[in-house]
Amino acid sequence: MKKALVAVGDFESGSKLVNQLIEFFDDWVTEVHLLYVIDKQNLEHLAVFRERSPDQILKEIKQEYNNILEKLTTVFSDTHLFITTDITEGLISENIIELSKREEADFIVMGTRRETITRRLIKNHVRYVIELSKIPVLLFPV
Numbered sequence: 001m002k003k004a005l006v007a008v009g010d011f012e013s014g015s016k017l018v019n020q021l022i023e024f025f026d027d028w029v030t031e032v033h034l035l036y037v038i039d040k041q042n043l044e045h046l047a048v049f050r051e052r053s054p055d056q057i058l059k060e061i062k063q064e065y066n067n068i069l070e071k072l073t074t075v076f077s078d079t080h081l082f083i084t085t086d087i088t089e090g091l092i093s094e095n096i097i098e099l100s101k102r103e104e105a106d107f108i109v110m111g112t113r114r115e116t117i118t119r120r121l122i123k124n125h126v127r128y129v130i131e132l133s134k135i136p137v138l139l140f141p142v
Contacts, residue, residue, distance in 0.1 A: 003031035004138075005105035007096050007129075011068045013111045013142040018076055020140045021109055027080055033103050034072055034085045036065045037095040062087055093128035100135060107135050111142030 004021060008014035014034060021029060038061055047054040069085040076083055084103075088095045100108050110126050130137050 002029045002106045003033065003104065004029050004107055004109050005033045005035060005096065005100045005103055006109045007092075007111075008034050008036050008065075008069070008072070009111060009142075011071060014068065014072050015075060016142045017109055017111050017140055018072065018081075021138075022076075022079060022081070024138075030080060031082045031084075032076075033099070033105060034069050034083060035096065035099055036069065036087050037092045038062070038065075038087065038089045039092055040090055043089075058089070092125040093132060096125075096129050097132050100133065105135060108133055108137045110137060110139055112139045113142060 002025070006014065006017050006021065008017070018032060018034075021032065038058065043054055043057055043061070047057045050057065065087050069087070073083045073085060086099060088099065096108060096110075099105075108129060110129060112126060126137075126139065
């Protein structure tokens with residue numbers, strides 16, 4: 001039995017990642033832990049932009065992503081997968097690494113998107129996870 005930690009950005013990319021995981025591994029992977037990390041820096045900027053408190057924005061984001069993770073769990077409930085979920089706050093790459101250790105994941109699954117050169121140089125969470133992880137990191141285009 002293999003366990004995958006899947007870093008989810010939104011419903012569509014999360015759905016694509018789990019589908020690709022099922023297609024790629026068939027019955028080899030039986031446990032999936034879906035994770036969404038709330039980036040604290042983005043939270044502060046969003047609160048200023050929306051003229052609301054960070055706590056209000058945090059509550060809204062948690063509710064939104066709880067719904068997304070529940071929907072993903074429901075969509076894949078008729079598969080052979082045992083799915084668990086988590087929402088954490090902080091630095092994205094560090095949270096992914098920490099949770100992969102705590103959940104004893106066999107590998108990490110992340111989606112990749114075409115990024116601008118600026119974003120790639122300044123803030124590429126995928127790169128940091130690959131560099132910090134002691135377990136394999138699988139990348140699928142989403």
